[in-house]
Amino acid sequence: MLSKLTVVDRELADQLHNELIRQNMTIELIASENFVPPVILEAQGSILTNKYAEGYPGRRYHAGCEHIDVIETLAIERAKTLFGAEYANVQPHSGVNANLGVYFAVLKPGDTILGMSIDHGGHLSHGTKMSISGRFYKSFAYGVTQDTEVIDYDQVRSLAKQHSPQLIVAGASAYSRQIDYAAFRNIADEVGAYLLVDMAHIAGLVAAKLLPSPVPYADFVTFTTTKTMRGARGGMIVARQEFGDKIDKALFPGIQGGHILQAVAAKALCFKLAMTDDFIAYQQQIVKNSQLLCRTLQKSGFRIVAGGTDNHLFLVDLEGMLTGKAAEERLAAIGIMVNKNLIPYDSRPPVHASGIRLGTAAMTARGSKEDAMEEIGNIIARVLTNGQDESVLADAKNRVREFCLHYPLYLTTTELRAAVGD
Numbered sequence: 214m215l216s217k218l219t220v221v222d223r224e225l226a227d228q229l230h231n232e233l234i235r236q237n238m239t240i241e242l243i244a245s246e247n248f249v250p251p252v253i254l255e256a257q258g259s260i261l262t263n264k265y266a267e268g269y270p271g272r273r274y275h276a277g278c279e280h281i282d283v284i285e286t287l288a289i290e291r292a293k294t295l296f297g298a299e300y301a302n303v304q305p306h307s308g309v310n311a312n313l314g315v316y317f318a319v320l321k322p323g324d325t326i327l328g329m330s331i332d333h334g335g336h337l338s339h340g341t342k343m344s345i346s347g348r349f350y351k352s353f354a355y356g357v358t359q360d361t362e363v364i365d366y367d368q369v370r371s372l373a374k375q376h377s378p379q380l381i382v383a384g385a386s387a388y389s390r391q392i393d394y395a396a397f398r399n400i401a402d403e404v405g406a407y408l409l410v411d412m413a414h415i416a417g418l419v420a421a422k423l424l425p426s427p428v429p430y431a432d433f434v435t436f437t438t439t440k441t442m443r444g445a446r447g448g449m450i451v452a453r454q455e456f457g458d459k460i461d462k463a464l465f466p467g468i469q470g471g472h473i474l475q476a477v478a479a480k481a482l483c484f485k486l487a488m489t490d491d492f493i494a495y496q497q498q499i500v501k502n503s504q505l506l507c508r509t510l511q512k513s514g515f516r517i518v519a520g521g522t523d524n525h526l527f528l529v530d531l532e533g534m535l536t537g538k539a540a541e542e543r544l545a546a547i548g549i550m551v552n553k554n555l556i557p558y559d560s561r562p563p564v565h566a567s568g569i570r571l572g573t574a575a576m577t578a579r580g581s582k583e584d585a586m587e588e589i590g591n592i593i594a595r596v597l598t599n600g601q602d603e604s605v606l607a608d609a610k611n612r613v614r615e616f617c618l619h620y621p622l623y624l625t626t627t628e629l630r631a632a633v634g635d
C-alpha cells in the first residue's frame with residue numbers, strides 16, 4: 214500500500230525516500246549523528262504533536278494533560294535514575310536550549326562565563342561571539358596544551374582567577390580524551406563559580422558507565438538525546454535539586470513556550486532503552502570501533518590529535534597534506550561522511566581547517582564491528598593519500614557500496630537491493 218504521504222505530497226515523499234537511500238548507501242562517520250531504533254521514530258512521529266502542555270506535570274496551563282503528565286514524569290524519573298541525578302528537566306528543544314536554560318536560570322546578562330575554545334573542540338553555545346552565549350554574557354575561553362593536546366587545567370585555573378566567571382563550562386564537541394571533572398570542580402570552588410558540564414556528545418557512554426559521570430561534580434549537566442544516546446531529537450538538563458525551581462522557570466516561561474511532547478515521549482523511551490544490557494553492549498562496541506578505526510589510521514601514518522581516543526570520536530590531523538575541507542569533499546564523493554574540523558593550534562582558517570572528525574556511534578548502530586572498522590579505515594587512508602588516482606576512487610566507491618548493502622537500515626537487504634537497482 215502507498216503511504217499517505219506519497220499520495221498527498223509526492224514531491225516531499227520522494228525526497229524522504231531519497232534521504233532514506235542516502236542514509237543506507239553512505240558510511241556515516243559524522244560524530245554527532247546516529248541512527249535511532251524504529252520505536253524512537255514511532256514515539257517521535259506520534260499524535261503527541263497535537264497537544265499543548267505548557268508548565269510542568271500537575272501544574273499545566275492547558276486542560277487534558279493527564280496522559281502527558283504521566284509521559285513527562287516517566288521521562289524525568291528515568292533520566293534521574295539513569296544518571297543518578299536529583300533533578301531533571303526534559304523540556305529543552307535542543308542541546309543549545311538546554312545550555313541557555315542553565316544560563317538563564319543562574320546568570321544575569323553581562324555576567325561572565327568561561328568555556329572551552331571552539332577552536333580547540335568546544336561548542337558554539339559555550340560563549341562564542343556568534344552565539345547568544347557570547348553576546349549576552351562576557352566570555353573567555355580555555356584550550357588544550359600544545360604538546361599533549363589535552364585540556365590545559367592550569368590555564369583554566371589562571372583564567373578563572375583572572376576573570377572570576379560566575380559559571381565555568383566543561384564539555385566539548387571535538388575532544389577525544391576523558392575530562393577531569395574533579396579538577397573543574399576544584400577550580401570552580403576556588404573562584405566561587407557554578408560548574409556546568411555539557412556532555413552532549415558522550416551522554417550514552419556516561420549512561421553505560423564507560424566514561425566517568427560528571428553528575429557528582431557539576432551543579433548542572435546538559436546533554437542531547439541524539440548523538441551517542443541514540444534517541445529523541447532534543448536537549449536535557451539534570452542538576453542538583455536546589456536548582457530545580459530556577460531551571461524549571463528558566464525553560465518555561467523563560468526561554469520556551471510549549472515543549473515538543475512527541476520528543477518528550479521519545480526521551481522517555483530513549484532512557485528506558487539506555488537501561489538495557491543491549492545498550493551497554495552497543496556503547497562498548499562504539500568505543501572498540503572508535504579505537505580500532507583510530508589505530509587503523511595511525512598504522513597508515515596519520516597523526517591523531519591527542520594521540521588516540523577514549524570515546525566515540527577523534528580528530529585526524531591532515532596538516533602538510535590536503536585541507537580538512539578537501540578531505541571531507543573527497544570522502545563524500547565516494548560515500549563516506551565526515552566533517553572538516555579545526556585541530557588545536559590550526560594554521561588554516563575554519564573554512565578549510567586541517568583536520569577531519571570521525572565518530573563511530575552511527576555505524577555501530579548499523580551493526581558494524583571491528584573488521585568493518587578496519588575496512589573503512591583502509592578505504593579512508595587510501596583515498597586520502599591517493600586521491601588523484603581515478604581508479605583508486607572508483608574502487609573505493611564500489612567497496613563503500615558493497616559495504617553499505619551489508620548493513621541495511623530500516624529496510625531488509627532485499628528491499629535495499631531493490632531500491633538501488635542491485
Ligand SMILES: *Cc1c(COP(=O)(O)O)cnc(C)c1O
Pocket residue numbers: 245306307308309310335336338384385386411412413414437447448
Ligand atoms: C551537539 C552539541 C550541542 C548542541 O545540541 P543541539 O541539539 O544541536 O542544539 C551542545 N553542546 C555540545 C557540546 C554539543 O556537541
